Amino acid sequence: MLNIGENQIILSSKPTILLSLEEKNISVDLGNPLPDWIFNSGLFYVVITDMEGKYLYVNDFFIKKFQSVDTDISNKYFTETIIAEDIEKAIVAATKCIQHPTYAFEVDLRKPIGKGQQTFHSRWVFSLMRNNQNIPIGIFSVGYEINSVSEINDYKIFHNLNIFKILKNSADSCVHLSKKLELEGINKSASKFMGISDENAKDTFKEKLQIKENTPCVDAIISSVNTDKVELFQDHIENLDLYYFGIAIPDKQGVGIIFRDNTREQKAKIRLQESENKLKAILDSTSDCIILINQEFNILAFNKVAFNMCHGIHQNKLVLGKDFREYVSEEIKNDFFENFTIALNGSISKFEQKLTQEDGTHKWLEYVFYPVYDASQQLIGVSKVVKDITESKNQIAKIQAQYEKLKEIAWVQSHEVRSPLANIMGLIEMLKNERSNLKEEEIESLYNNLLLEAEKLDLKIRKITKSTEEHLESDS
Incomplete structure (x- = not known):
């Protein structure tokens, strides 16, 4: 339990912030006091540690990502949950916070997924957290995934947060526009990406914005300003064969845009799509139920047999991108998570289930879990194969x-x-x-x-x- 003045933050099996930020008297230099929404964010991971680095609080988004496969962070130190090579970087960033209490420090960290050998790349902003007597009491950390933009549910929650100030020194490209779409701020990464120098930056940006009129990027920016909602976009610069994705976030002054080059990922997806079309024809011809699930339990692919079987058993349709845990029945829940974890660790595992049908006869299903790797031997998920072994x-x-x-x-x-x-x-x-x-x-x-x-x-x-x-x- 952490006392802040008369207020408390309590760490339980599922941590919950009990009081609003105004009541907590938390002081962090982010331009504005952090709003309550950030603790319930679907975009940012929030972590609070004590001065020794022990976990005091994590938000639900962090739990969903990092505690889904039998991982308990209670009584652990932050450095225990990142890979050994990055521990020194985390300690350096935290030390800088203590030495410079009015500044925030950015650090890229890799965290292991589940009990496997795979890592999750994330970017964190560390700030010193003080009580109302200005005494340091811990480190406040806000992080987000480097590899992709997460889906956001509550769009208006960003209004009280100066995204540009948080990401001003980020490796991600970030610009801030007024409501008239005039350039108000641009970080070094964006300047380099867009080829805009400090001299005449506003005019140069305006010209580039006009040239890209009616493109997904510009449409997302305009829509964000007009509708007051967050907009995600994916765009392509044909003459450079360059792909990038981003997010437009409205605020009181205008709109902040964060974007990142993902040419490599997009070209890989295109090649993958070509092979997927061939593979799908093969998978749909088998009598086995096959579902590919990533390390966050999101559904990546499935065949026709899987769709029909799931609809018949759960009366629920399989949907790409959905959390597969919604389709796991209570009868096999423990076996599923145990075998899924084994597959994440690189081994094949299986179990059997006996079902009683409406006519009183019995049906046997065998669940087999295979680790799935990409061409570079990086684990991308688990293939769950369900076979009808009644005849056997x-x-x-x-x-x-x-x-x-x-x-x-x-x-x-x-x-x-x-x-x-x-x-x-x-x-x-x-x-x-x-x-x-x-x-x-x-x-x-x-x-x-x-x-x-x-x-x-x-x-x-x-x-x-x-x-x-x-x-x-x-x-x-």
Whole structure:
């Protein structure tokens, strides 16, 4: 528990900020006090650590990303949850915050996903957090994914945050425009990307904006200003064969635009799409249910069998990009997460489930989890393959039943038949050797015993014959 004046931040199994920022008296140099929305953000990860670096608070977006695969950060230090090579960078950034309490410091960190060897690239802004007596009490960190722009749900939440000031020194390109679309600020990354020098920057930008009229980028900027909503865009500069994506964020003064070159990723997607079309035809021809899930549990691909099976079992349609955990039933939840984690660690795993159908019959499904890698051997997710193994299970049960029947026949042959046969052989031997010494009534008794043992033997042979016939009928 962290006390800030009379207020408290409580860390539980699912941390929750209980009080508004005004009540917390948190002081961080971001131009404006941080609004409450940032703690519930779907774009930024929020972390608060104490002065020793131990976790005190993480927001729900952080939990969803980094605690989804059996990871518990309670009583851990921030440095324990980043790769070893980046620990020194995190310590340096935190130390700078303490030495310069009125400044924020940016640092790129890599965090492991689940228990696997894959890493998540993220950018963080560290600031010193102080109480209302101006005493340092911890490090306040805001981070976001470097590789892609996250989907945002609540658009108006950005109005109280000066995005440009936060990202002014970011490696991401960032510009700020007035409501009249005049350039108010541009960081070094954007200047380099757009080829705009400090001299006559406003005029140069205005010309470039006019040249790109009616493009996705400009349309997103104009729409953001007019509708007061965040707009995502993907654009392409044909003469340079350059792809980039970005986000336009409206604020009280105008609109901030963050964009990033993703030519490499887009060209990879184009090549992937070409191969996907061929692969999809192959996948749709199989009778197995196949679903590709990334490390964040988002659905990347599935075949027709998977779509039909999911709709039949869950009455829910598979949708690309959705969180697959919504489709995991309670009956297999524990097995699913256990085997998914094993696959993330690079091993193949599987389990079976028995289903009772409406007609009372049983259906068996086998779930197999495969780690999936790209061409550079980087883990991109897990392939979940579901096979109907009912026929195989029935065959195994049938073979087991046959085996038990054969064991029964073998027992009768080796034990129950042997006894009367041994008696008969003993009586015959006695008649053969002792006949001359036996009285007539003794000989008659021996013959009667021979007949009795022969009848017993006949019954055992009939039993074996019947079991063998039943066994042969079951085979047919």
